[in-house]
Structure formats: structure tokens, C-alpha cells
Amino acid sequence: xxxxxxxxxxxxxxxxxxxxxxxxxxxxxxxxxxxxxxxxxxxxxxxxxxxxxxxxxxxxxxxxxxxxxxxxxxxxxxxxxxxxxxxxxxxxxxxxxxxxxxxxxxxxxxxxxxxxxxxxxxxxxxxxxxxxxxxxxxxxxxxxxxxxxxxxxxxxxxxxxxxxxxxxxxxxxxxxxxxxxxxxxxxxxxxxxxxxxxxxxxxx
Amino acid sequence: xxxxxxxxxxxxxxxxxxxxxxxxxxxxxxxxxxxxxxxxxxxxxxxxxxxxxxxxxxxxxxxxxxxxxxxxxxxxxxxxxxxxxxxxxxxxxxxxxxxxxxxxxxxxxxxxxxxxxxxxxxxxxxxxxxxxxxxxxxxxxxxxxxxxxxxxxxxxxxxxxxxxxxxxxxxxxxxxxxxxxxxxxxxxxxxxxxxxxxxxxxxxxxxxxxxxxxxxxxxxxxxxxxxxxxxxxxxxxxxxxxxxxxxxxxxxxxxxxxxxxxxxxxxxxxxxxxxxxxxxxxxxxxxxxxxxxxxxxxxxxxxxxxxxxxxxxxxxxxxxxxxxxxxxxxxxxxxxxxxxxxxxxxxxxxxxxxxxxxxxxxxxxxxxxxxxxxxxxxxxxxxxxxxxxxxxxxxxxxxxxxxxxxxxxxxxxxxxxxxxxxxxxxxxxxxxxxxxxxxxxxxxxxxxxxxxxxxxxxxxxxxxxxxxxxxxx
Ligand code: SF4
Numbered sequence: 236x237x238x239x240x241x242x243x244x245x246x247x248x249x250x251x252x253x254x255x256x257x258x259x260x261x262x263x264x265x266x267x268x269x270x271x272x273x274x275x276x277x278x279x280x281x282x283x284x285x286x287x288x289x290x291x292x293x294x295x296x297x298x299x300x301x302x303x304x305x306x307x308x309x310x311x312x313x314x315x316x317x318x319x320x321x322x323x324x325x326x327x328x329x330x331x332x333x334x335x336x337x338x339x340x341x342x343x344x345x346x347x348x349x350x351x352x353x354x355x356x357x358x359x360x361x362x363x364x365x366x367x368x369x370x371x372x373x374x375x376x377x378x379x380x381x382x383x384x385x386x387x388x389x390x391x392x393x394x395x396x397x398x399x400x401x402x403x404x405x406x407x408x409x410x411x412x413x414x415x416x417x418x419x420x421x422x423x424x425x426x427x428x429x430x431x432x433x434x435x436x437x438x439x
Numbered sequence: 440x441x442x443x444x445x446x447x448x449x450x451x452x453x454x455x456x457x458x459x460x461x462x463x464x465x466x467x468x469x470x471x472x473x474x475x476x477x478x479x480x481x482x483x484x485x486x487x488x489x490x491x492x493x494x495x496x497x498x499x500x501x502x503x504x505x506x507x508x509x510x511x512x513x514x515x516x517x518x519x520x521x522x523x524x525x526x527x528x529x530x531x532x533x534x535x536x537x538x539x540x541x542x543x544x545x546x547x548x549x550x551x552x553x554x555x556x557x558x559x560x561x562x563x564x565x566x567x568x569x570x571x572x573x574x575x576x577x578x579x580x581x582x583x584x585x586x587x588x589x590x591x592x593x594x595x596x597x598x599x600x601x602x603x604x605x606x607x608x609x610x611x612x613x614x615x616x617x618x619x620x621x622x623x624x625x626x627x628x629x630x631x632x633x634x635x636x637x638x639x640x641x642x643x644x645x646x647x648x649x650x651x652x653x654x655x656x657x658x659x660x661x662x663x664x665x666x667x668x669x670x671x672x673x674x675x676x677x678x679x680x681x682x683x684x685x686x687x688x689x690x691x692x693x694x695x696x697x698x699x700x701x702x703x704x705x706x707x708x709x710x711x712x713x714x715x716x717x718x719x720x721x722x723x724x725x726x727x728x729x730x731x732x733x734x735x736x737x738x739x740x741x742x743x744x745x746x747x748x749x750x751x752x753x754x755x756x757x758x759x760x761x762x763x764x765x766x767x768x769x770x771x772x773x774x775x776x777x778x779x780x781x782x783x784x785x786x787x788x789x790x791x792x793x794x795x796x797x798x799x800x801x802x803x804x805x806x807x808x809x810x811x812x813x814x815x816x817x818x819x820x821x822x823x824x825x826x827x828x829x830x831x832x833x834x835x836x837x838x839x840x841x842x843x844x845x846x847x848x849x850x851x852x853x854x855x856x857x858x859x860x861x862x863x864x865x866x867x868x869x870x871x872x873x874x875x876x877x878x879x880x881x882x883x884x885x886x887x888x889x890x891x892x893x894x895x896x897x898x899x900x901x902x903x904x905x906x907x908x909x910x911x912x
Contacts, residue, residue: 251766252759253638253738257877262858266508266523268482268530270591280879310759311639314672315877317574317588318480337639340674341574341588348592398606400465411592412493415468415600421460422496422602425470432456435695435703436472436567437499 236350238408239331243377244304246334246387248368249294252309256342259313259321273320274327299372305332307364312353313342322349332378334385336361347401348411352380354395363391380406446713448610449677450645453585453710457568459602466604471597473562473569473584476503476540477553478531479858480572484595485534495538496601502562503535504543506552510860511821511848516545520860551824551850554578554792558662559826561691565680565707570597575792575874576675577668581661582688583680583710585645588669608674611644612718615652617726622908624802625660626794626872626891628652628724629667630732634742636722641673644720647712648678652726658687659798666793667874670739679711733779733904734876734889736767741876743779745894745906751775770878771886772866779904784868784888787818787899788881789845791855791873794892795823797830799872803892804836806907810900812844818899819846819861821853845899857882870898 264276281293289296295303306325312335313321322345325333333346334354346353356364367389368374378385380402385393404411415422430437447455454469461467481503488495495501508524510516519525528545535542543549543556550556554575563569565583570576572594579586593603613632633640646668648661656664661678668676685704688694695703730744741764743750749768752761752775768775773782789795789803800822812818820840822828828850831837837847854861855873857880863869865884872895873880876887890898897905 252763255877257875257880261879261883262856265479265858266521266527268486268527270483270486280883311642311672314638315574315875317572317576317590319483319572319590319592322590337642339639339672340642341590345590345592348590398466400604403464411604412491412596412599414465415596415602415604416493418460418462418468419600422468422470422600425459426601429470433472433567433703433706435699436564438696438699 236408236410239350239352239380239405241377241379241381242304243375245300245302245373246305246307246368246376247295247300247303248365249306249308250365253311253314254308255315256313256318256321257315260318260324265318265320270323271327273324274329277324277328297372302329304330305334305376305378306330307334307368310336312338314339317341319345319349322346322351326351334361334364347405350405350408352378352405354385354393356393356395360391360393367391444715444717446716448712448716448718449583449647449679449710450585450608450610453566453568454607456566466606468602469568469605471570471601471603472500472567474501474597475553475557475569475571475573475576476501476594477506477573478527479507480591481534481594482527482530483591484572484598487595488598493599495598498538498540500601501540502557503531503540504550504553504556505531505545507852507856508859509545509851511851511853512860513849515860516849524859548825551822551827552792552795552852554666555795555823555827558582559824561688561694564688564703565684566710570603574669575666577673578662578666578792580665580668580676581658581678582684583677583707585675585677587675608645609643609719611641611646611673611720611722613646613648613722613724614650615648615724615726616650617652618655619652619726619729620908622731622893623729624891624893625656625663627729627732628726629664629670630734630739630742630889631724631729632722633667633671633739634732635724636671638670638738638740639672641668641671644673645675645677646671646673647718648676653678654681657798658683659796662796663793667739670874680707731891731894731907733894735771735773735779736764737770737876737878738763738767739874739876739889741767742889745779745904747779749773749775749777749779780906781903782868783903784870784898785816786863786867786869787816787895788821788854788869788871788873789819789892789895790821790823790853792823793874794872795821795827797827799892800827800831800836801834803896804839806893806896806910807843807845807900808839810843812899813902816899816902817846818844819848819854821848822850824850843900854881856880870895870904
């Protein structure tokens, strides 16, 4: 996983609530057995017309949002399934930051495992941020993970809360599994007790 | 002398018995007892293990099935028509063989949807932790087990370490007292709750369902209810284990045997929340108030009782909900003010991990009996597993459905998510017993209305939604 560094990038606006994982990555693309290449299918049913051409009406096809790394979206982003294909697609498409008032639990979790920073802002702030993008399409925001801040040219300063552990993993690009395996002895002794307490779970 | 409340909720108890370690500045590590798998969310996890050269820590903790991609027409199961889907299926078979994992493949008499087959074999018990790369893992909360969906990175994490870094959820008690009318079901309770608290209402919470109406539910009903906990945004749903739970598990393949049974039982009885345990939030509903529910929009929270009408954007206070209402009306091709019972359907789907157990088929069959599905409507009945299918056939339910003009299929996820050949065409409208009515969920442009099995059967017979309370009994 790449380290998350401070960056100034174009913010794309998607003013929709409850964007669900079925929209983020439609099920016909879930059959791959690899982890890469999902970006081309991100928001497929919204992004493309039936004949395969780009749907000019769709937000992300707006040329001003080309190369955006920040995705600003309505409430409850990522609701629906646990499929990690959703953050894989978002990451592969080129976003590394999402801004919304709330996220579905599993999706939020999955973001951190894929180098994506999901920023939570309050409803008024989101409104102001959306207004700034609408008035100035193509505007770039600065995201500073270390200081947990995001600033806009229009003068909006956001400070967001973040779990310290997750923040550190993003900053360092750390592998969660390796971290857990450092405690393998503790897991081993827990298991010994567990076998005594719940032997029926260990009958094979 | 202390007035600190040491009483614990069921969630807190399960958390405490599964807490392994917390390193300063890191999330607590929670131990995982049971790991369920299907073909869609696991291949990349196996690939990751292989690349990092990590072994699976406990292969007995894993139970796998094939369900999402498998066709429900017998002929197609021999030779999967979809090449990419076939590769995913084959990858699962290969991975399970390589790591010596129990897999209920398509030829197995135990095959079916993961959340249907796992309880059939008694694999999940009260007080345990269970994960699966699938959000409807919440289903197993019906047994008083902490069961939740995880992403593929976490699937890999659990395979390698048998643990997950987890942050603690808040607790919500959803109390449903009173008695449900004979026309309403666990599905209607689930939809009514989501209608009340919204699809984000449970974000950050583990929900415990309690009260007279929950205690009165069968184990299968509790599974239906917990299955949809995720649709209210909750991490998991829980129902306290009781005599019904123990009775259900007794004698099942993975249930404790002989002298282990009494030991397990003694432990299980300690699992329910203490009487004076405190919850962060409490929601209360009266069972008598819960009419048969029908969703009208593209989110499970967009739901009304069957005798009501499709709402208008102006009926909602928040701007976001007004916009969502309008876009749902557009997508669903509905006009505000239309009576739900005036909405015609093209398709009826009876199945999915929410409602494909034997009781669901009995309930639907009792309504379907002697009816005839109109020619312009397709109705398919898809058992959740081969065990359900066989039981239904023994009881003659398949005949009732086929006589009424339904198709009787092989088990699988089928049209719940439409990645196996079963799907709606653009614009088609479906009464479905599944759990998600998102845009395109059942096929691009398809329109889904979530209902209970009995409501689905009544809808199939009439060609439009029906208030089953008005049917002659
Ligand atoms: S039936 Fe539907 S919700 Fe259940 S596991 Fe299959 S696809 Fe998921």
C-alpha cells in the first residue's frame, strides 16, 4: 500500500446521498479474481450509456473533474455490501480521498485498507464545500493527513477526527496483517485458553 | 460501595470473551471463531496469502459454499454459461482443495446460500464471533452470535491470524413488544424498523432485538430479521439465545456432542444481556402496528404499509430525503399518490438469504395454493439450499408452486443480486423477498419492491400488490 502524503488535488462533486456499493461497482464486474483493474468500471451504469459511450450528464465525466483525487459526495456514502471491490475501484480510478457527512461502516473500514482517506464533515460544512466546487469547477483542495486538515481556496478549513491507529497506517502505508502477526504469541495463548473454555468449537 | 453498573449487554459479553490484546495506539484485536466464505469475496484474499507466503491459521474455522455465481437452472450448473463466473467458481474449488477447507460445491447435497446452509449444519453457536466477506453475515446474530460482514483484506487477515483489529460499536436495543398479526412476519418487522430509523440509523451500532414479538419469532424468523440489520446500517444484529435456539442446534452436524452439549448449554445461558444492562440507544415499536410492508423506492428505508400510497417529495422534511424521493420515483416509474395495491408487477422472486428457508416456502405456498400466475408475469421460487429444496419437495410445496404457474429452481442467490443469469430487464418491476432494492440490484433498470413471502405469493396471483389482510382465509 502506498503511503498517504499531503497533496493538493482537484475535488470532484457528486451531489447524491446514499451512493451504494452496487452503483460504485456493479455486480457484473465482481467476477474477476484479481484485485486490480476495477477503475474502468467505477460507477459504470451512471458513467456510460447503453451503447458504451460516455454519459455526458454524469458528474465524473465533467472535464473539469478529470484527474480529481478528492471525491465530495452526499450523506451515507458506500452503503450496501461489504464488497471491497468498491474501494478498489475508487482507488484504481484515481481517488485517494472522499468527503461526506457519513459512510457505511464496512465501506469506511475498507477505505483505510486501501490507502483511501474518508473524511467526515458536518452537514453545513459539506454544503459550503459543495457550493465552492459548484461555483468554481476544477478547484483544488489541500489535504493534510498529518494535521488532519483540509483547506480550500475559498477559505474553508476543515479539521476531521480520525482514529490514531488508522491514521498511522495510512501515513506509513502499513500492512495490517503484519501488525497483528507481531502479537502471534498472545494469539497463541488466547487460543489455549479458548480451547479449554469452548472445547466443542475445536472438535473437528 | 460503588454505583458503577457492571451489568453487560450481550454484545459486551461476546466482546469481552473474544478480546485478545490491545497494543498501545492500535485497535483491539478480536478473536474470530467462525469464518464463512463464498466465491465472490475470497479469491483476492487467497492470492494475498500466497504472495505473502502466509499459512491459514485454523482451517477448521472455515466453511465455504458456492452461491452468488451459480445458475439456478439445472442444465446451466453442469456447464456454467458465463466464463468469468466459471473461473471464479473454479478458483474457489481450487483454493479450498489446496487448503483443505470444507466446501459445499454445486454437486454437494449441502450446497446453497452461505447464510442458509451455515445454520442448517449448526456451524454458528451463541456467544461466538463469526465473520464472512458478505454483509448479510448479520443473519447469524439470530443465534446470539456476534456476526458481521468484512472486506476481502479482512478475509485475508482472519485467515492469517484468526483475529481482526476492531473498534467497539455502540449498542442499540430495538424492542418490539406486543403481538404480530398473522399477516405480518419477521420481514415486515425488519422493514418497519428500517422505515423508522433509516438505512443510516444503525451506523456505528450493534443492534439487539428484543421484546415479546421477537421472542415469539421462530429461529428462521429471527434469521430474517437479523439478516436485514445491515440494511439499517448496523454492524450486526443480535437476538438472545433461548430454548428455541438450543432446540434448533441440537443434533446438527457441528453442534456440540455428548458431554460437550451440557457444557455448551451452560455457557450459552450466560450469553443474553443482563437485566439491567444499559444501551446507548433504545428504539421501541409495537408489533400490532406493523402491517405488511412494501418498499416503493430504491432504498430499504423507502417503505410503507401495503394499504398506503407512494409518498411525494413534500412528505419528507429533510432536503436530502426529498431529493432521494424524487429520484426514486423517477427510477421506479411511479407517481406520488398511487395506491400501493394499484401497482402492477412483471416478476415475482421468492428467495435470497432473507427469505428462502422452509418456513418462507410454506408461508408463500399457503397463499399460492390454487392460484394462477397471470401469463404476463414470471414468478420464480428459489430455495436457499438443497436441504430446503428437498424438504419442500417432500411436503409437496414444489407442486403447489408449479401448479400455480411458478418456476421451481435450484438453490443459489439467484435474482437477489443478478450475477448468475437470473435478472430483470430494464423497466421490469419485481416483487421480491430479498433485502435490497437498490437501483439495478436485480438487473440494470430493474425495479425492485421488497416484501414478505406471503405478500410475494399474493402479488404473483393478482399481478399487482395485494393487501393480504383482505384475502379470504
Ligand atoms: S442471497 Fe443476496 S444478499 Fe444473500 S448472500 Fe446471496 S447475494 Fe448476498
